[in-house]
Amino acid sequence: MLAKHIKEIAYSAREASRELARADSHIKDLALSKIAGLLIEKQDEFIRENNKDCKKAEENGMTGAKLDRLRLSQKVFDSMVSGINDVIALPDPVGEISSMWRRPNGLQVGRMRIPLGVIGIIYESRPNVTVDAAVLCLKSGNAVILRGGSEAINSNLSLATVLRQALVETGLPASAVQVVDTTEREAVVELLKLEELIDVIIPRGGEGLIRFVTENSMIPVLKHYKGVCHVYVDDSADMDMAIDICFNSKVHRPGVCNAMETMLVHKNIADTFLLPMVERFTKAGVLIKGCAETLRIIPDIEAAVEEDWPKEYLDLILAVKVVEDMDEAIAHMAKYGSKHTETIVTRDYERSQRFIREVDSSLVLINASTRFNDGNQLGLGAEIGISTSKLHAFGPMGLEELVSKKFICFGNGQVRE
Amino acid sequence: MLAKHIKEIAYSAREASRELARADSHIKDLALSKIAGLLIEKQDEFIRENNKDCKKAEENGMTGAKLDRLRLSQKVFDSMVSGINDVIALPDPVGEISSMWRRPNGLQVGRMRIPLGVIGIIYESRPNVTVDAAVLCLKSGNAVILRGGSEAINSNLSLATVLRQALVETGLPASAVQVVDTTEREAVVELLKLEELIDVIIPRGGEGLIRFVTENSMIPVLKHYKGVCHVYVDDSADMDMAIDICFNSKVHRPGVCNAMETMLVHKNIADTFLLPMVERFTKAGVLIKGCAETLRIIPDIEAAVEEDWPKEYLDLILAVKVVEDMDEAIAHMAKYGSKHTETIVTRDYERSQRFIREVDSSLVLINASTRFNDGNQLGLGAEIGISTSKLHAFGPMGLEELVSKKFICFGNGQVRE
Numbered sequence: 001m002l003a004k005h006i007k008e009i010a011y012s013a014r015e016a017s018r019e020l021a022r023a024d025s026h027i028k029d030l031a032l033s034k035i036a037g038l039l040i041e042k043q044d045e046f047i048r049e050n051n052k053d054c055k056k057a058e059e060n061g062m063t064g065a066k067l068d069r070l071r072l073s074q075k076v077f078d079s080m081v082s083g084i085n086d087v088i089a090l091p092d093p094v095g096e097i098s099s100m101w102r103r104p105n106g107l108q109v110g111r112m113r114i115p116l117g118v119i120g121i122i123y124e125s126r127p128n129v130t131v132d133a134a135v136l137c138l139k140s141g142n143a144v145i146l147r148g149g150s151e152a153i154n155s156n157l158s159l160a161t162v163l164r165q166a167l168v169e170t171g172l173p174a175s176a177v178q179v180v181d182t183t184e185r186e187a188v189v190e191l192l193k194l195e196e197l198i199d200v201i202i203p204r205g206g207e208g209l210i211r212f213v214t215e216n217s218m219i220p221v222l223k224h225y226k227g228v229c230h231v232y233v234d235d236s237a238d239m240d241m242a243i244d245i246c247f248n249s250k251v252h253r254p255g256v257c258n259a260m261e262t263m264l265v266h267k268n269i270a271d272t273f274l275l276p277m278v279e280r281f282t283k284a285g286v287l288i289k290g291c292a293e294t295l296r297i298i299p300d301i302e303a304a305v306e307e308d309w310p311k312e313y314l315d316l317i318l319a320v321k322v323v324e325d326m327d328e329a330i331a332h333m334a335k336y337g338s339k340h341t342e343t344i345v346t347r348d349y350e351r352s353q354r355f356i357r358e359v360d361s362s363l364v365l366i367n368a369s370t371r372f373n374d375g376n377q378l379g380l381g382a383e384i385g386i387s388t389s390k391l392h393a394f395g396p397m398g399l400e401e402l403v404s405k406k407f408i409c410f411g412n413g414q415v416r417e
Numbered sequence: 418m419l420a421k422h423i424k425e426i427a428y429s430a431r432e433a434s435r436e437l438a439r440a441d442s443h444i445k446d447l448a449l450s451k452i453a454g455l456l457i458e459k460q461d462e463f464i465r466e467n468n469k470d471c472k473k474a475e476e477n478g479m480t481g482a483k484l485d486r487l488r489l490s491q492k493v494f495d496s497m498v499s500g501i502n503d504v505i506a507l508p509d510p511v512g513e514i515s516s517m518w519r520r521p522n523g524l525q526v527g528r529m530r531i532p533l534g535v536i537g538i539i540y541e542s543r544p545n546v547t548v549d550a551a552v553l554c555l556k557s558g559n560a561v562i563l564r565g566g567s568e569a570i571n572s573n574l575s576l577a578t579v580l581r582q583a584l585v586e587t588g589l590p591a592s593a594v595q596v597v598d599t600t601e602r603e604a605v606v607e608l609l610k611l612e613e614l615i616d617v618i619i620p621r622g623g624e625g626l627i628r629f630v631t632e633n634s635m636i637p638v639l640k641h642y643k644g645v646c647h648v649y650v651d652d653s654a655d656m657d658m659a660i661d662i663c664f665n666s667k668v669h670r671p672g673v674c675n676a677m678e679t680m681l682v683h684k685n686i687a688d689t690f691l692l693p694m695v696e697r698f699t700k701a702g703v704l705i706k707g708c709a710e711t712l713r714i715i716p717d718i719e720a721a722v723e724e725d726w727p728k729e730y731l732d733l734i735l736a737v738k739v740v741e742d743m744d745e746a747i748a749h750m751a752k753y754g755s756k757h758t759e760t761i762v763t764r765d766y767e768r769s770q771r772f773i774r775e776v777d778s779s780l781v782l783i784n785a786s787t788r789f790n791d792g793n794q795l796g797l798g799a800e801i802g803i804s805t806s807k808l809h810a811f812g813p814m815g816l817e818e819l820v821s822k823k824f825i826c827f828g829n830g831q832v833r834e
Contacts, residue, residue, distance in 0.1 A: 018777075021775075021777070022774070022775060101796055103794075103796055107785060107789065114777070114807070114811075116807050116808070117807065199806075199807060199808065220637055220806075220808045238830070241829075241830040244830065244832055245830065245832060247832075248832035248833060249832075252832070334435070356529070356825050357512070358438075358439060360435075360438070360531070360823075361823065362823055362824060363825070363826060364823060364824070364825050364826070365825075365826040365827075366826070366827050367828040367831075368524060368828025368830070368831040368832070369831065369832040371832070371833040372524065372826060372828075372831070372833065373824070377520075377833070378526050378824060378826070379520050390531070390533050390534065390616060390821035391533070391617055391637045391808070391809045392809040394531075394821045394823050394824075395823060404811045405811060406778065406779055406781060406811050406812060407779060407780040407812040407813070408773050408780070408781050408782075409781070409783070409785055409789060409795070410782075410784075410785075411782060411784040411785025411789075412784050412785075413655070413661060413662065413784055414784075414785040414786065414789070415661055415662060415664075415665035415669070415785070415788070416665060416788040416794070
């Protein structure tokens with residue numbers, strides 16, 4: 001029964017994806033602006049449905065950051081709507097011929113961007129993901145199946161109504177956007193089996209959700225488990241710059257994946273750097289866990305243990321290690337990191353070039369905060385998630401990561417000899 | 418025991434991949450030319466080992482095309498060696514910064530090509546794949562684990578000795594190229610579990626092997642199951658050109674994945690086209706299986722049944738269907754095809770453009786043979802296989818498909834506000 005229902009959803013998404021792949025840019029953009037208009041028009045309705053979800057969640061004991069993420073505040077609502085206008089302004093990634101060349105026999109060969117097909121998004125809490133993800137998938141010509149958390153089901157279903165209404169009014173198939181309307185966890189498992197109908201799965205949420213999806217999926221998954229991001233402060237660093245970058249990387253928004261979790265400091269400047277740095281961190285409420293050498297310099301902090309190095313605190317906690325040189329820093333990142341984001345602060349040209357080249361992470365920075373690993377900040381215009389595995393996408397995924405490329409070939413009778 | 422052995426192979430490949438990722442182009446090219454030199458030097462040895470394999474295979478009843486594929490003939494050997502020189506001549510795909518842009522805050526953001534890491538190749542019969550695949554992986558900075566068929570174990574192990582000798586002589590880690598030295602099928606299953614150590618699996622061989630790999634793999638697989646390729650002859654086609662293209666697509670090499678399996682013909686020219694076309698096919702020994710309308714025009718052929726349309730004959734057999742128009746042809750390809758290769762023969766501009774845009778295959782051609790779906794023919798310089806799924810690669814995979822891109826960022830103290 002459930003399996004059949006989920007399969008029907010996926011099958012109709014597949015059908016819709018064929019139509020969507022052919023849609024002209026201005027039709028897709030028209031659908032997006034209708035979505036923005038309808039969202040504003042029906043805002044009261046979403047707030048009402050969202051209040052239902054929040055009330056129920058509170059009754060079930062949900063509090064703090066989790067409840068915050070569930071709430072469709074005015075601020076979140078406004079940024080959801082303005083995000084749609086940002087996406088409308090982006091160029092259509094479909095149809096672009098990224099390169100074209102001529103073969104000796106006169107064949108003109110090129111590569112044309114095409115939609116992936118059907119994308120499944122599996123996420124928790126934040127109901128704004130329903131709109132953000134649907135908008136990016138539509139712009140890139142993909143059908144989308146959205147499976148939000150059971151705690152947000154009323155919010156998500158009411159948002160889906162508007163998404164589908166906008167599609168129908170534009171003459172596009174309503175099945176291009178579907179919210180799975182059942183909250184059973186088994187529905188996710190069924191969805192993840194449908195490799196013939198769904199092209200890629202993108203999970204968004206905590207590590208538990210992402211591991212569950214990866215382990216159960218027959219479909220390729222684009223994801224990152226966690227962000228254990230490092231800043232390495234070289235002995236040639238500008239000290240003021242290093243303090244600003246480390247502070248911003250840790251404190252600006254500690255609960256997100258691109259926040260710094262471990263700070264690595266060259267032994268030659270450990271004393272001069274750590275004293276003012278730790279003072280600033282402590283004032284901001286950051287708990288420091290230091291290696292033996294850090295403890296020698298600043299005795300009144302906690303000692304770091306082996307388990308601290310691969311840890312994603314997502315909180316005002318920071319592990320600190322003094323290293324011999326950049327090689328030890330890079331080796332530490334390779335051993336304990338998550339291939340997410342690493343920064344070097346340095347004034348040394350040779351080391352900056354080696355760091356960029358040798359560090360194996362989705363974003364490698366020189367002299368800038370780890371917080372820039374974000375599609376908007378890097379200039380992709382929008383982001384549907386971050387990938388820390390290298391196949392298909394590595395780093396923030398924008399519209400370009402939601403399409404593929406086929407080969408095209410213009411001939412005039414060529415055959416093989 | 419076996420699991421431990423396979424894991425050790427993969428672990429040492431992972432270690433070697435780090436070193437290889439840092440290797441300069443001239444070092445990698447030096448290793449490749451050493452491989453070419455050693456292959457020529459020790460040719461007698463390979464032929465002796467290959468003869469052992471062929472003799473044993475014959476004793477086990479292997480004949481025909483399968484035995485041909487196992488044999489390291491002089492022609493295959495020569496093209497294996499000259500293939501290495503072709504790869505040396507290609508630009509290094511690693512390190513290229515494919516684009517770079519400046520953000521309003523002065524950050525310079527770019528994308529740099531990097532190796533995938535460790536690639537597993539699982540293949541049958543052809544021992545030349547051992548060298549071809551290793552060479553492409555090395556050039557693109559990846560470590561490779563090769564698992565050939567048990568029938569070719571002596572050939573593969575002797576080739577591997579030379580590959581590793583060349584690496585060591587160049588100062589690169591020998592573990593960058595490893596041939597799995599056990600012929601148990603269980604070894605493949607163990608290999609396919611190691612998602613933490615191997616980044617991608619590329620199977621090469623028959624559909625049975627590829628399905629086995631896909632079903633058992635925790636690691637992403639780049640593959641195509643089969644090639645059910647179509648040529649659609651439009652009513653506006655140049656008849657002589659259409660006959661040449663269809664003939665070449667079917668007869669040039671019927672046993673490969675880019676050969677035409679079904680020919681679709683517009684009803685308006687069915688009579689005038691099919692009579693000379695079928696005559697030419699019949700002379701070449703091609704067995705025709707026709708739809709009802711084809712049978713009406715040429716009564717003395719076999720009738721096609723439903724099972725013929727999705728079939729990959731890999732032989733001198735061709736299914737023929739008369740269609741109402743291009744829309745029916747495209748719908749037929751979508752329903753029965755394998756997203757591999759489709760051609761239209763036409764003189765109509767509008768239809769050529771629609772065909773290119775709407776057909777969802779890894780290579781879509783106008784007025785050229787399906788046989789061009791090949792990395793060398795399309796100008797990629799070399800090919801490690803063909804992918805018919807859209808994630809990461811779609812179509813022939815050259816060096817560019819063996820690398821990924823990381824984001825890099827040059828700052829001068831930027832933090833997020």
